[in-house]
Amino acid sequence: MKVGFLGPKATFTELAVKKVFPGFELEPYRTIPESMDAVVSEKVELAVVPVENTLEGTVNITLDYLTHVVQLPIVGEITIPIKQHLMVHPDNQEMWQDVTKVYSHSHAIAQCHKFLHNQFHGVPYESVSSTAAAAKMVMDHPEQRIAAIANELAAEEYELSIVQRDIHDFDHNHTRFFVLSEKGINFEEFSGSSHYKTTLMVTLPTDKAGTLHMVLSAFAWRKINLSKIESRPMKTGIGNYFFIIDLEMKLDDVLIPGAMAELEALGCGVTLLGSYPSKMV
Numbered sequence: 336m337k338v339g340f341l342g343p344k345a346t347f348t349e350l351a352v353k354k355v356f357p358g359f360e361l362e363p364y365r366t367i368p369e370s371m372d373a374v375v376s377e378k379v380e381l382a383v384v385p386v387e388n389t390l391e392g393t394v395n396i397t398l399d400y401l402t403h404v405v406q407l408p409i410v411g412e413i414t415i416p417i418k419q420h421l422m423v424h425p426d427n428q429e430m431w432q433d434v435t436k437v438y439s440h441s442h443a444i445a446q447c448h449k450f451l452h453n454q455f456h457g458v459p460y461e462s463v464s465s466t467a468a469a470a471k472m473v474m475d476h477p478e479q480r481i482a483a484i485a486n487e488l489a490a491e492e493y494e495l496s497i498v499q500r501d502i503h504d505f506d507h508n509h510t511r512f513f514v515l516s517e518k519g520i521n522f523e524e525f526s527g528s529s530h531y532k533t534t535l536m537v538t539l540p541t542d543k544a545g546t547l548h549m550v551l552s553a554f555a556w557r558k559i560n561l562s563k564i565e566s567r568p569m570k571t572g573i574g575n576y577f578f579i580i581d582l583e584m585k586l587d588d589v590l591i592p593g594a595m596a597e598l599e600a601l602g603c604g605v606t607l608l609g610s611y612p613s614k615m616v
């Protein structure tokens with residue numbers, strides 16, 4: 336089975352993939368949407384995509400592409416700890432404090448804002464497609480005094496020197512990844528986890544006051560725990576939003592279908608994005 340992921344080699348996404356799919360054939364893609372397209376066009380059986388980080392919140396491109404462009408079932412969730420390190424080309428190791436630019440993925444830069452503000456005040460940073468792409472760029476340009484923020488594996492892969500370890504601003508830095516597949520993968524087998532979540536996409540009717548309150552109460556009186564509710568733009572006009580709601584339970588025959596029917600009776604649109612085991616590595 337082939338797994339698509341945000342490349343190049345040694346991204347955090349690849350780390351997440353390797354934790355639960357060791358020995359699988361890996362196919363790196365330049366962007367998150369390209370890795371999802373590869374599932375649709377059957378170049379890979381599944382894709383693993385970052386969806387939320389503890390420090391920086393939702394990876395908007397992932398949720399937006401999943402809700403607006405491709406319809407891929409979420410079959411699993413992987414959460415891994417994230418440790419960010421600052422790395423330079425070995426030629427520039429001695430003068431690492433004189434770097435003229437820092438490259439990384441926008442989420443990684445955001446996770447290290449305090450560090451960058453204190454240690455590299457005034458030094459510009461630039462976001463690139465992934466942390467590993469930044470590391471590769473530093474490897475390819477020893478003549479430039481640039482640094483990358485990336486993980487340990489990237490430092491090894493691209494033969495860079497880590498000059499500052501653990502530069503993320505808060506200790507509890509984790510990222511959640513979705514496993515997407517149309518192949519009816521049983522993620523419980525791969526992850527060994529039987530802790531399930533269910534994710535719904537809910538649109539509200541435009542003309543009714545208090546609908547969000549009623550949506551929440553449909554879950555509340557059934558004692559269905561919500562682990563996340565996120566609003567995202569419908570992209571149809573200012574103020575038009577839909578909701579992504581994560582429920583802390585497996586899709587059953589009674590409670591979730593009952594709640595979904597209640598939301599539909601309120602005039603909401605409800606789509607099941609997946610009911611899947613959640614693995615914390």
Ligand SMILES: O=C(O)C(=O)Cc1ccccc1
Nearest residue numbers: 346347348440442443465466
């Ligand atoms: O750029 C990467 O390595 C990714 O996999 C995306 C990402 C970036 C920062 C934290 C978690 C995932």
